[in-house]
Amino acid sequence: GAVVSQHPSWVICKSGTSVKIECRSLDFQATTMFWYRQFPKQSLMLMATSNEGSKATYEQGVEKDKFLINHASLTLSTLTVTSAHPEDSSFYICSARAHGTGEGQAFFGQGTRLTVV
Amino acid sequence: GENVEQHPSTLSVQEGDSAVIKCTYSDSASNYFPWYKQELGKRPQLIIDIRSNVGEKKDQRIAVTLNKTAKHFSLHITETQPEDSAVYFCAALRAGTYKYIFGTGTRLKVLA
Numbered sequence: 359g360a361v362v363s364q365h366p367s368w369v370i371c372k373s374g375t376s377v378k379i380e381c382r383s384l385d386f387q388a389t390t391m392f393w394y395r396q397f398p399k400q401s402l403m404l405m406a407t408s409n410e411g412s413k414a415t416y417e418q419g420v421e422k423d424k425f426l427i428n429h430a431s432l433t434l435s436t437l438t439v440t441s442a443h444p445e446d447s448s449f450y451i452c453s454a455r456a457h458g459t460g461e462g463q464a465f466f467g468q469g470t471r472l473t474v475v
Numbered sequence: 476g477e478n479v480e481q482h483p484s485t486l487s488v489q490e491g492d493s494a495v496i497k498c499t500y501s502d503s504a505s506n507y508f509p510w511y512k513q514e515l516g517k518r519p520q521l522i523i524d525i526r527s528n529v530g531e532k533k534d535q536r537i538a539v540t541l542n543k544t545a546k547h548f549s550l551h552i553t554e555t556q557p558e559d560s561a562v563y564f565c566a567a568l569r570a571g572t573y574k575y576i577f578g579t580g581t582r583l584k585v586l587a
Binding site: 392399402403407449453455463466467471 | 509511518520521524564573574575577579580582
C-alpha cells in the first residue's frame with residue numbers, strides 16, 4: 359500500500375517554543391492530508407484538513423493561529439505547534455488519501471509524540 | 476453533528492475465542508466503513524473495510540458486517556491470537572467527503 363512518513367517520531371520542547379511536524383507521502387501524490395490529535399487511550403480527533411495550494415480547514419475548537427498548517431506540495435504537509443504549552447503534549451498523526459485511489463482509503467503516518475516541558 | 480459510537484471500550488478474550496466489536500453511526504450519508512488496528516505508540520493500520528453496497532466482507536479470520544437500516548457495523552475476529560491484542564477503531568466516511576469520523580476505540584486483550 360501507499361506509504362506516509364511523518365517526522366519526527368517524537369520531540370521534547372520547552373514551553374513557549376514552536377515545533378514543526380512533517381507529513382510526507384512517499385510514493386503517491388496527496389491533494390488532501392489530515393491532521394489528528396490523539397490523547398492517551400482515546401480516539402483520533404480530527405484537527406484540520408490540509409489542502410494542497412490553499413488554506414487548511416480547521417475543525418471547531420481548533421485554534422488555527424496555534425496550529426499552523428502548510429501544504430505546499432502534493433507530497434508534503436507540515437503542522438507547526440506555535441508557542442507550545444504542556445497541554446499541547448499529545449500524539450499527533452497525519453493521514454493522506456492517495457490521489458486517484460478508490461474512495462475512502464487513507465494511509466496514516468507513524469505519528470509524532472510531542473512532549474512540552 | 477456526525478458521530479460514531481463504539482462498544483465495548485475494552486474486551487478480554489481467551490486465545491482461540493472470537494471477539495466482536497460493534498459500531499453505530501449517525502450520518503445516513505456515510506458509505507464507507509474502515510476498521511483500523513493500532514498497536515501502542517504506532518500508526519493505525521487498515522485491517523478491513525466495507526462499502527455501503529455490501530452487507531458482509533471476510534478476510535481470513537476477520538469479517539465485517541454492515542446493517543445500513545440500523546446504521547450498525549461490526550468487526551468479528553475468530554480464532555483470536557495474542558498478536559491480535561491492540562486498540563481497534565471503526566470509522567465512517569460520508570460520501571463525497573474525505574472526513575473520517577472515528578469511533579472511540581476498543582482495547583482488545585487476547586489472553587494466552
